[in-house]
Amino acid sequence: MTTVVAVVAGLTGWVAGREPEAPAQLDPGQQLFRLGYLPGPARLVRYDSDHDMQRIFVKGPAGGKPATKQDGASPPPRDWAVEVQMAARGIDIHEEAREYADEGGYRVPGDSVAPVRGRPAFQYETAAGRVLSWKYAPGGWMRVAVFGVDRPDEITRQVAEGIRWETAPLALPFQAVKLPDGAVLRGVAWEWVENGPLIAYSHHLLKPIKKNSDYLQPDIVVGLTTKSLASDRDNETNDVTVSGRAATAADWRKGIGGIYRVGQLPGGCARCVAEVRTPTRRGDAAVGGRKSGLELAASIRLVNGHEDPARWRPL
Template identity: 30%
Template sequence: MLDERQIGDLMLTEIESAERPSAVLDVERAMSTARRQRRLAQGAGAALLAVALTVGGLTVPDLLTPDRPPAPTPLGAAPVDGQTGLPVALTTVDPQRVYVRFGWLPDGMRDLQYQAGLLLSGQGVHLGASNGRTDDQRQFVTVSLLPKGVEPSAPQRNSGEPAVAGDSERGPRLNGGDSVFASYSGAEKPEAILCWQYAPDGWAQVRVFGTGSDVRKTATQVARSLRFGTDTIPMPATVAGVPAGLRLITVNVHESLDEPNYWDAGWTWTQEPATADPGRQRARTLAVVVARYRNVTDPTDRAFVDPNTTLDGHPARFTEGDGNESLTVYDVNGANVSIDDSALLPTGGTRALFPMVTLVAEPAAWHTHLHR
């Protein structure tokens, strides 16, 4: 199980990654302004370059059409500077795919997270890194990929006050096109929010918070080093026996690089149709989480092993009420297996599902795809 600090971090990063589309920042207008500013600034130079190439008996049309989408870079390969996107915008998000990975991060980023599928506001992809602090020393970097036609959203502030959009400025060339630095009121620390199209009509956003004085430089370096693709997410187990009427909506993976290394990875299913409101889809779910076992002896720690039964010879904790069940089986070859059911399984369904969770050969030595 996660301790309270880790749970707080995960909840906060999900909230930060899943706000509703902003009505106060017109991204298209900002990008259009950025392109116009760039054309005005580069017009004379481009004209001279064209003349020089023509006089020399050579024309290179692609050099004078920088808006041409670049070829996608294979996942895991170092991307060419500026090629930061996918071939097409996501219309739906497959929770079992890795769409984006970090290539470079500023020093001190120790907690890493990836989510794909149904977030708080709808379909999306979230990639995050933080220094693991929840106090005024907190620093983080987040990446959001939005489905086709959905614009980036305003950040949420700890104060609860709405973030009001300020002036936007032209950013670097990304994925063969212009980007924009958006600004919002209420930032408690230096913040940079960089938006661009990872594919036509598909928006990406990098948010950098508290990582030093030159946050825009950091955001640019993070964005340019991102690696895009559609690989299957490596998971520490397979889960069989989930009722056919349930639909996988979210996969969440988290790893802490601090010693002792800790990770958790989980699946969430619902019986609600994909057309239902996101809140309704998330209201009643079946969740399975596999986490690296830690022998916590502090009773005040949420990860404290507190069994009240056994299952297949392992200490376990089982609770139930109003048709809901929660089961955690401790230290199964170095991993904990947790199953939480909101009355979607028959009575005793969590116990019946546990044998259907097949762990990798050595779960204690397993790492997430986020491991760097």
């Protein structure tokens, strides 16, 4: 756990860079910021990147440790959570919150508060926690939401002021695989849970990308999970084998896509399952359907030291 927190929270002693400009599109293969402060040790960390937004979500136990039966008869305190988002220029970082503002009784972006990093800032309160936002550069917003903590105003500002700019390649616990011609990176998503599953995926689009709506859904998703091979199956899932390895296949269907999973992943992770998903019809056609989708999944290999995020490799 210490390593994961250090990688995500930026507690490894790197030097803060200069304030960024707000690009029209973010590079989905680059991590653009890190967190220098968290309210406690983490037991869940998730990172998502795409062309419009980057997001870090971190969750930890109240009081720094899980509640036990000896803690008393009253319900244990809920977990704390921190979410930090960075948007590309012109992207409405408040879009989702604005939809529920009337129902929740708050205004977006909220009341003017003391500047963050020298820039005008705004804050509002929901039933769950505090939300602090500011423009990190002209046209580009950042948003910090903090839940389940004492002194929420103080903690929210500490998280915001602790953000450090650093451009570094996003890394994953598996090696790059050969994708169909024209495939470009759309984004990355990974999630680590203490004593729980590891999930890591890269999302890809197929050229040509003609309009903004083409970014909404990936054509091909490649990755791995420590969830069992028996998970995420339905009546259309078939049990198969690939080179003697247990596998499952669900052919492409509208609204679901194709799902090709292969177990017994080489590299020291007996419970790891390699996975290829094809959400779109053109993605499934480019991969080559079931046979080639399973072969692509079977080609996925772990990096050495996959259990340590500090040893993951850039795409």
